[in-house]
Amino acid sequence: MDLHADNLSVTLANRHVISDIGFKIKPGVLVGVLGPNGAGKSTLMRALNGQLSVKGDIRFGEHDLAVIGPAARARLVAYLPQQRTIGWRLTVRDLVALGRLPWRAFGQRASARDEAAIERAMEMADIASLSPRIATELSGGEQARVLMARAIAQETPLLIADEPASGLDAAHQIMLMRSLKGLAAEGKTVLVSLHDLTLAARWCDEVMLLNEGNLAALGSPETVLSDENLARIYGVTAHRAQDGNGLIIAPVGLTETAPTS
Structure with a gap:
């Protein structure tokens, strides 16, 4: 199913945070959502998840994401917010298992498919060894991976993750992007907001x-993350290189128009 936005606008506290955005994203694509602080990335993702009042149209296939009910949405969209807080003293496995609730009737026991989805999600997030631990007792980076696993276990055709690489060490950032790339290769549509330009350049399809x-x-990435765009929007210069795994972009300096505060 295509993800399609047309004339999408969001106003918060009488301020236009998103202004007449339009795009069409086909399934099977990993999309990196980039921009400076305050560019509107989190607002866009919250709008796509139905958390904000919007003007314009947001459709995922035949579904209107602006009005769809919560039960149907939970089968279509898995959403990982930027603010990640675990408030329950659950084991890691039990918390990841919450991602399967949209697919079960109330009181229904987990099926073999549920169990397989939970196991796979924990492997993809590299948290299988943490399965019996209490989630609230983990480090911040470990908790982030647990919540990512819960979203993966939901097995929706659309996955939206707001800065999931934040707080992860370098190895787990790469593991995360590899997992998201794999989900897209299975036909899912994956939107992920990022600040790391190299992660976006090397792993994102768009x-x-x-x-x-x-x-x-x-x-x-080669077209969008041009020297001109990096200078105009981020106010930075960057070192660019290419290897067998893709594009490398490393910000190395400020332009004369870079923000000073």
Whole structure:
């Protein structure tokens, strides 16, 4: 199913945070949502998850994401927010298992498919060894991986993750991106907001670049993350290289127009 937004706008506290954004994303694509602080990335993701009032249209296939009910949404969209807090003293496995609730009737026991989805999600997030631990007693990075696993276990055709790499060490950032890339290869649509330009350049099929609530560019990382766009939107210069695994972009300096505060 295509993810399609048309004339999408969001106003918060009388301020236009998203302004007339339009895009169409096909299934099987890992999309990196990039932009400076305050560009509107989290607002866009919350809007796609139905958490904000919007103007315009948001559709996923035949489904209107602005009005769809919570039960149907939970079978279509898995959402990992930027603010990640675990408030229950559950084991890691039990917390990941919450991702399967949209697929079970109330009181119904977990099926073999549920168990397989939980096991797979924990492997993909590299938390299988943490399964019996109490989730609230884990480190921040470990908790982030547990919540990512819960979203993966939900097995929805659309996965939205807001800065899931934040707080992860380098190895787990790469593992995360590899897992998201694999989910996209299975036919899912995956949107992930990122600040790390190299992670976006090397792993994302497409990059959506936001700036001041507007869609500045959408396309391949090579096209969107151009020197011109990095200078104009981020105010940085970057070192660029290419190896067998893809594009490398490392910010190395500020332009004259870079923000000072």
